Amino acid sequence: MKELTTDIKIGDCLEVLKKFPDNSFNLIITSPPYADSRIDNYGGITPDKYVEWFLLRTKEFYRVLKPNGTFILNIKEKAVNGERHTYVLELILEMRKQGWLWTEEFIWHKKNCHPGKWPNRFRDAWERCLQFNKSKKFDMYQENVMVPMGDWVKTRLKKLGKNDVIRFNSNSGSGFGKNISNWVGRNMAYPSNVLYFATETSNKNHSATFPKALPEWFIKLFTKEYDWVLDPFLGSGTTCEAAYELKRNSVGIDIVVDYVKMAKKKVKEVEYLLMEKGRRYG
Ligand SMILES: C[S@@+](CC[C@H](N)C(=O)[O-])C[C@H]1O[C@@H](n2cnc3c(N)ncnc32)[C@H](O)[C@@H]1O
Numbered sequence: 001m002k003e004l005t006t007d008i009k010i011g012d013c014l015e016v017l018k019k020f021p022d023n024s025f026n027l028i029i030t031s032p033p034y035a036d037s038r039i040d041n042y043g044g045i046t047p048d049k050y051v052e053w054f055l056l057r058t059k060e061f062y063r064v065l066k067p068n069g070t071f072i073l074n075i076k077e078k079a080v081n082g083e084r085h086t087y088v089l090e091l092i093l094e095m096r097k098q099g100w101l102w103t104e105e106f107i108w109h110k111k112n113c114h115p116g117k118w119p120n121r122f123r124d125a126w127e128r129c130l131q132f133n134k135s136k137k138f139d140m141y142q143e144n145v146m147v148p149m150g151d152w153v154k155t156r157l158k159k160l161g162k163n164d165v166i167r168f169n170s171n172s173g174s175g176f177g178k179n180i181s182n183w184v185g186r187n188m189a190y191p192s193n194v195l196y197f198a199t200e201t202s203n204k205n206h207s208a209t210f211p212k213a214l215p216e217w218f219i220k221l222f223t224k225e226y227d228w229v230l231d232p233f234l235g236s237g238t239t240c241e242a243a244y245e246l247k248r249n250s251v252g253i254d255i256v257v258d259y260v261k262m263a264k265k266k267v268k269e270v271e272y273l274l275m276e277k278g279r280r281y282g
Contacts (some may be wrong), residue, residue: 002226005249006240006267010260013232013253017060024064025251026139026227029218029239031074031210032057035087047078047085051094057232058095064230068139070222071100074108074210076127082120088128095132103138104131104193108214112198129195129218144220146188157184206236206259215242223248237263241270 009016032054035047045053061071077088092102106129113125157180164180183189197211215238219229225247231239234252236259243250244267254260 004226004244004247006244006271007251008234008237008240008260008263008267009251009253010255010257011253012255014057014060016253017057017064017232020064020251022063023066024228025230026066026069027072027219027222028061028065028069028230028232029072029074029215030231030233031208031235032233034076034208035078035085036080047080047087050087051090054091055094055098058100059098061230061232062098062100062134065134067134068137069134070103070138070140070218071132072106072218072222073130073132074127074214075130076124079121088130092130099134100132101134101136102130103133103136105129106131107194109194109196110199111196129214139222139224141221141224142190145191145217147191149183149187149189153183156180160184206262209236210238212238212242215239216246219243219246219248234263235259237266240267244270245274 033044035050036044058071065071075088075091077085079085096102108127108129110125110127113123116123160181167177167179169175169177195214195217197213197217200209200211215229215231219239219242223229227248229239229243229248229250231250231252234240234254237252240250240252240263252263254263
């Protein structure tokens, strides 16, 4: 039977990761502390210092990520003095200088964001999930995240026009084209880069948790069973929980001892539940 490892460590990820060899992980997925936020909780970093602080860590992430691995960074710039701060944009540019490729940007649409009113903006219902890679050739298992086509397709495919049975190039000259008749008989399609997940904060004792579906989705897309996943800002342990359930090895790091305890407890519960269900890994 093949054993799974879930290693949850306490400390600053910058220091903890120094003990890991180069090219250790297939996927790094994380949601770091946001600039200036939760200062009373785990030490916010001011927006102006954020890039400098984060770059020291992304350098380590680069070293421990395998050449064909992926780094998913969930982040959103806050509004400072009436405008959006530019630290996320600056971070992307600086990370490219470190050697990262900014391959893609997913939007996490928070289906259940809180209603609210501000004088100059609407409620914030989305966050970025930035995708970085070390090389243009990275592991990606697209079939693992396919979605049902939906009922609209039945009507659309009932009667095909002459442009539907050939590859029809977009009139806009964008270079995009499609052959609608290829969809006949298919139930599943590839998803878009907008992800719809409801936030989950209840009974987790951590104020900024991932919905489990979020790390699950990226783990399925970028890793296979027994690959290695890292969350260097683990929080309540959601990434390690999702990794374990999907039979991936994982390492999680957090600087706050209570969060580390919470994450360890959560993973133990998941292990126990899966054993109870008689699901033995091998
Ligand atoms: C936004 S939360 C992550 C939440 C997590 N995605 C979850 O689902 O619970 C960020 C976490 O980073 C931790 N943290 C802050 N600075 C850190 C550092 N230098 N090294 C490791 N963890 C750190 C905080 O304690 C906090 O739990």
